[in-house]
Amino acid sequence: MKELFKFLKELRDNNDREWFQANKERYDVLHKEHIVMVQELIGRIGAFDSEIAGLEAKNCIYRIYRDIRFSNDKTPYKTHFGAYMTGFGGRTSPYAGYYLHLEPGNSLVSGGVWCPDPKMLKQLRQDIYNSMDEFIAILDNKDFKRLYGGLEGEMLKRMPEGFAKDCPHEEVLRHKYYVVSSMKSDSFFDKDGWMDEVVNNFKVLQPFNTFLNYTMGEFFGKQ
Numbered sequence: 001m002k003e004l005f006k007f008l009k010e011l012r013d014n015n016d017r018e019w020f021q022a023n024k025e026r027y028d029v030l031h032k033e034h035i036v037m038v039q040e041l042i043g044r045i046g047a048f049d050s051e052i053a054g055l056e057a058k059n060c061i062y063r064i065y066r067d068i069r070f071s072n073d074k075t076p077y078k079t080h081f082g083a084y085m086t087g088f089g090g091r092t093s094p095y096a097g098y099y100l101h102l103e104p105g106n107s108l109v110s111g112g113v114w115c116p117d118p119k120m121l122k123q124l125r126q127d128i129y130n131s132m133d134e135f136i137a138i139l140d141n142k143d144f145k146r147l148y149g150g151l152e153g154e155m156l157k158r159m160p161e162g163f164a165k166d167c168p169h170e171e172v173l174r175h176k177y178y179v180v181s182s183m184k185s186d187s188f189f190d191k192d193g194w195m196d197e198v199v200n201n202f203k204v205l206q207p208f209n210t211f212l213n214y215t216m217g218e219f220f221g222k223q
Helices: 002-013 015-022 024-045 118-130 133-140 141-149 186-190 192-220
Strands: 080-084 097-102 107-112 179-183
Touching: 002 015, 002 097, 002 186, 024 080, 024 179, 024 192, 097 141, 097 192, 107 118, 107 186, 107 192, 118 133, 118 186, 118 192, 133 141, 141 179, 141 192, 179 192, 186 192
Parallel strands: none
Antiparallel strands: 080 097, 097 107, 107 179
């Protein structure tokens, strides 16, 4: 992990093709080690979430090459390693899953449903509304709150159409996506047992993902 963070720091300071090509062998070694690490994570998550069992790391790991076609930022490489693990298609899946983001000064473990399309978001809000007590119990779990705090990201200024303005926990329904994260320091990954802690963090996250994926299954089943 120290070599990975060292490489990413240097890449951040030298984000161009010339530097990357000169250091391609370093990247190739780190990339292979990352695949092995993510495969181990998949196996350990699969022990408590059967949907994850059998996933292949290569289908969960994001490319380091940025798509710069429509971006004002023309730097060619991402300065992080990321993997999204869900039993419904890996990194390309809209389903809730487990995300590990490795970036100097900005590492995290995360999960949930990111940027759902409008129809999907409407279904998520409706099912959360219908089972609000169950959803709030997940968010209020002491281990969940200690690790993840609460829902993050953009919110509507007003209640979405179809919901009463004075309904309980209205702030939950105003979210545009349902994601939580736990930030990790660089030193967190210096510990021998960092993967054990990440696995435990993901175990705490499982009820949140399971709740959301019940809705996702319903949504796709109706299409």
